[in-house]
Amino acid sequence: MTGAIASAELSYELVVNGRHHDVNGALAGESLLYVLRNRLGLPGSKNACEQGECGSCSVLVDGVLVCACLVLAATAVGREIVTVEGLAGPGELSDVQEAFVENGAVQCGFCTPGLVVAVHDLLGRLPDPSELEIREAISGNLCRCTGYGRILAAIDEVRRRRLGELP
C-alpha cells in the first residue's frame, strides 16, 4: 500500500474470524486488506491489484462478499469479518478447499484464497447454482493459471457433495 491518509494514528478493535484483535497506531487510510496482512498477521487474503479488479483479497464482512482492499479498515469496527483463515478449524481444510486440492484447481495458488471465500459465499446463499450462476459468482476472481476448468469442477463437486449426490 503506497497511499495512506496522513492524520492522527488510530486505535480500534476488529472482530476477525470470531476473535477480537486490537489495532494500534494505524493510519486512517489503511485498507482492511493492509490491516489483516500487515497488522494482524493474517496473510491468507492476497494483495494484488488494490483496486477491486482481481478478487484475491475477497472476505466476508457481516456475511457479505467484498474486496478487503476497498474496505477502509476503520469502518469495519463492530462488524463480523471472516477471512479464508476462518473457514475451517486450525490445520483443517474446508470442503471447498479440499475439493480445490483434489481437483487440481490450484496452480500458483495466488487466487485460491479469494476464490475459496467466493465459493463459500455462493454455496451458502445458493446451494444448487446453475453453471451460469457459478461463472457469474466467480467473475470477480481472476485466475491466470488454470483456465477455470478445474475450478468449476471443484465447485461442482462441493455442490453435489453438499446436496448428498456424492458420498
Next chain:
Amino acid sequence: MLVPASLDELLASVAADTRADLIAGGTDLMVEVNFGRRSPESVISVALVPELKSWYRSGDEVILNAALTYSEMMRPPLCELLPALAQAARTVGSPQIRNAGTIGGNLATASPAGDTLPVLAALEATVVLESAEGGRAVPVGEFIVSVKRTSLAPGEIIRSVRVPARRAAQEFLKVGTRNAMVIAVCSVALVADAERREVHLGLGSVGPVPLRAPRAEELATSLFDWDEGVPRASEKELARLAELASEAARPIDDHRSTARYRRHAVGVCARRAFERARLPDATGRRSVTP
C-alpha cells in the same frame, strides 16, 4: 475518521468538517487512496447510517436511499419496479464490487462511465441533498455538472434519489470488452413511460455527463405503439433512430475506445433498446422480448 450511526450525527459531522471525504462502498475512493492519488485528511463513512440504507415506495415514486448497493438494485421486487436500473447494476464490476458500491457513490463520483447514470437520466430522477441546514432536490441533469463534478455543496450529502415508478418499458445496454469487470465504452438506457406516452433515452460514456437524445426520443415516442405496448418501426425508421442517437453523443477518444466507435455503438444500442422495449401488462408481466 468518523463512522456516524445516524443521519443527524452524519449531518453534524459533515457540517463540522466540510472538507472531509465521504466514503460509502469505497469502490472509487479506496482505489485513489491505495494508489496514493489522494490523501484526504479526514474521512466520514456513510455506510452504517440506517436512514441511508434500502429503498421504499412513496406514491408513484421509488425512493432509493443513497447507500443502496448495486446488489440490492438487482433483487426483487426492486428489479421489477426498475428493470433498467437492475440491468445496469448487473453490469457493474463483479459480485464483490456490486455488494459494496452504492447509487449515492455512483452519483457523487459522477464518472462519465457511471453505469446507473444514464438510467437515472432517462428516468428523469431527482437527487435529494441534505445538510444540517435543510434539504433540496435537484434534477439529475443539474446535479452532475461536468466530468466528476457535481453541484453538491460543502456540508451537503446525497440523501436519496427519487425516480418514477410508473408503468413503463425499460431497457439498458452496455458495450465493453467482456461481461464482467468492465467499464462502459458506451451505454444506453431507455424508458418508455406508458402514462406520459414518452420515450426517454439516456446515453452513458459518450460525453462528459450522461446525455439525453431529444430528437431520437421524439422519433421513438412517435414510433412506439402505446396501445399494444410494442415498438412499430420500419428498417429505415430504426436506422434513423440510431442516427439521431449517435448525433446526440459527444464522445472522445480515450484508452477504452475511439470517439468514432462510441458514436456508432451508442446508435446501435439505442436502436436495439427500442426494438426490445415491451410495456408490462396491468399485472406487471412483460411479454417475452424476441
